[in-house]
Amino acid sequence: MTVTSVVAISLPAPLVAVDFTLPATDGTPFAFRERTADNTLTLLFFGYTSCPDICPVHMANLAAVLRRLPPQVAGGVGVVMVTVDPERDTPERLRDWLDNFDRSFVGLTGTTDEVNAVMQSLRLPPAVLDPPGEDGSYLVGHAAQVLVVTADGLLRAMYPSGTRQVDWAHDLPLLVRADWGPQ
Amino acid sequence: MNGNRIAPFVVVALLACGGAGSTRAPDAALGDLQIFDLGAPAPAAPDVGALYFTLVNAGAEPDTLVAVTTPDGTAMLHTVVTEDGLSRMQHVMRIPIPANDTVRLRPGGYHVMVSSLRRRWVVGDSVQFTLVFAGAGPLDVAAPVRTYTDVVEQLERAGP
Numbered sequence: 001m002t003v004t005s006v007v008a009i010s011l012p013a014p015l016v017a018v019d020f021t022l023p024a025t026d027g028t029p030f031a032f033r034e035r036t037a038d039n040t041l042t043l044l045f046f047g048y049t050s051c052p053d054i055c056p057v058h059m060a061n062l063a064a065v066l067r068r069l070p071p072q073v074a075g076g077v078g079v080v081m082v083t084v085d086p087e088r089d090t091p092e093r094l095r096d097w098l099d100n101f102d103r104s105f106v107g108l109t110g111t112t113d114e115v116n117a118v119m120q121s122l123r124l125p126p127a128v129l130d131p132p133g134e135d136g137s138y139l140v141g142h143a144a145q146v147l148v149v150t151a152d153g154l155l156r157a158m159y160p161s162g163t164r165q166v167d168w169a170h171d172l173p174l175l176v177r178a179d180w181g182p183q
Numbered sequence: 184m185n186g187n188r189i190a191p192f193v194v195v196a197l198l199a200c201g202g203a204g205s206t207r208a209p210d211a212a213l214g215d216l217q218i219f220d221l222g223a224p225a226p227a228a229p230d231v232g233a234l235y236f237t238l239v240n241a242g243a244e245p246d247t248l249v250a251v252t253t254p255d256g257t258a259m260l261h262t263v264v265t266e267d268g269l270s271r272m273q274h275v276m277r278i279p280i281p282a283n284d285t286v287r288l289r290p291g292g293y294h295v296m297v298s299s300l301r302r303r304w305v306v307g308d309s310v311q312f313t314l315v316f317a318g319a320g321p322l323d324v325a326a327p328v329r330t331y332t333d334v335v336e337q338l339e340r341a342g343p
Contacts, residue, residue, distance in 0.1 A: 060331035141271030
């Protein structure tokens with residue numbers, strides 16, 4: 001990897017192949033590997049719409065930076081978010097939420113077991129639902145990294161929550177141009 | 184090109200508003216406490232909001248933020264904790280404000296979460312909050328509703 005980043009978490013070999021199918025917000029099955037093969041990079045995130053902080057901030061930052069980057073960089077980058085709270089995140093709610101940031105962002109749902117199985121395949125811990133508060137709402141603990149997946153379907157790096165717009169603006173062009181080489 | 188010539192001035196302007204508590208006028212103040220960068224992002228979800236701000240204590244006495252209330256919903260002080268690969272928001276009972284120090288409520292750290300929103304905040308709205316300090320007492324503030332992007336950019340510019 002030729003990208004020098006101050007925020008990216010690089011991953012030890014062997015790299016994990018990202019290969020799963022979950023229902024998209026339009027109800028059709030979304031086979032991640034096939035549907036993202038034309039992207040130079042896909043940024044994959046697991047979150048939930050009732051999250052006031054980490055999740056909307058990641059999405060807002062990515063949307064803002066991608067809008068500002070040159071089309072030859074931004075055009076090769078896809079964003080996919082999988083809900084870790086499928087009980088509350090109906091396909092409609094997830095679609096509305098993502099549309100606040102960018103209509104091109106893909107939203108995926110599934111059952112809790114299906115989503116946890118995908119996370120496990122990526123060596124991420126399953127999400128944990130906190131007990132509900134007085135008003136019935138609850139928080140969800142979840143892996144909060146944005147995962148960088150290359151066109152060959154390999155998970156190459158992770159960006160933690162707290163990654164700023166300046167970090168993305170610096171790294172995304174490098175990630176898009178990087179010669180990742182064989183695994 | 185015009186755009187190229189303007190660019191250096193933009194950079195200078197961004198640096199000039201960097202230091203909280205330096206030359207900027209605070210959004211609100213109470214005794215030695217000053218509030219900057221107040222911002223409530225227009226929620227992407229219909230029922231959950233957040234409030235961010237920078238708190239400067241210019242005095243020699245520490246204080247503590249013990250509560251935030253708003254007529255628009257249920258406000259709670261939160262922080263983000265990451266353990267064993269899981270990030271979760273955690274309710275905190277107080278946020279300490281050391282003497283002569285700055286505390287930033289910002290994404291990924293301390294923030295105010297507002298659940299059970301009674302109305303949907305849209306960009307341009309102003310939301311009333313009361314910040315309650317153990318020492319200084321209550322302070323009413325009006326937070327402008329801005330896009331998540333604008334709120335985050337302002338906080339990024341405000342400092343590390």
